[in-house]
Amino acid sequence: NAGVTQTPKFRILKIGQSMTLQCTQDMNHNYMYWYRQDPGMGLKLIYYSVGAGITDKGEVPNGYNVSRSTTEDFPLRLELAAPSQTSVYFCASASGEISYNEQFFGPGTRLTVL
């Protein structure tokens, strides 16, 4: 199993550009999450999904959009990139079948907006 994979690994965007961060998991997990991690700030939840076709906002959703058309994929869309979106983005998945719902993380995408 590859687990959770994310592409691209790195990206530099200009202000106002758009891009999609890809996330795929091969563990047949129902739950998927997008976080951003700023230095010393821990992980902030952007959006999450409890199954295909169902998404919900997290703590910091402004400037982002998601979709979940399949169990495996959970892409994150940035529209009109701003310098405040410079961060490391992590995708995670969880089965939802155990009480503490262990989350498995991808390797991250480092995004710089200039």
Place this chain on the structure above:
Amino acid sequence: QKEVEQDPGPLSVPEGAIVSLNCTYSNSAFQYFMWYRQYSRKGPELLMYTYSSGNKEDGSFTAQVDKSSKYISLFIRDSQPSDSATYLCAMSAAGNKLTFGGGTRVLVKP
């Protein structure tokens, strides 16, 4: 005030020392408590979890939860250079969403 507070460190210790990490929180609904380890330029991975109050031991790691004080701890015994990483506490009320602390960077020197 943040919902989960964690000292950012860095915490530098000699090899073989005991590492003590802790988090405080304000939401009394939290009942699942986790510690994730994150190596540099990698995604976090679950190290330990505890449900409600109590202690849990796993190898050289011990996790403690004191819900009455809203305080959780992680101890690493006989620390090794390979334990150098950022340790993130995370908490959940119902298991589906986690609230993370800011992480503590630990450096174990040979």
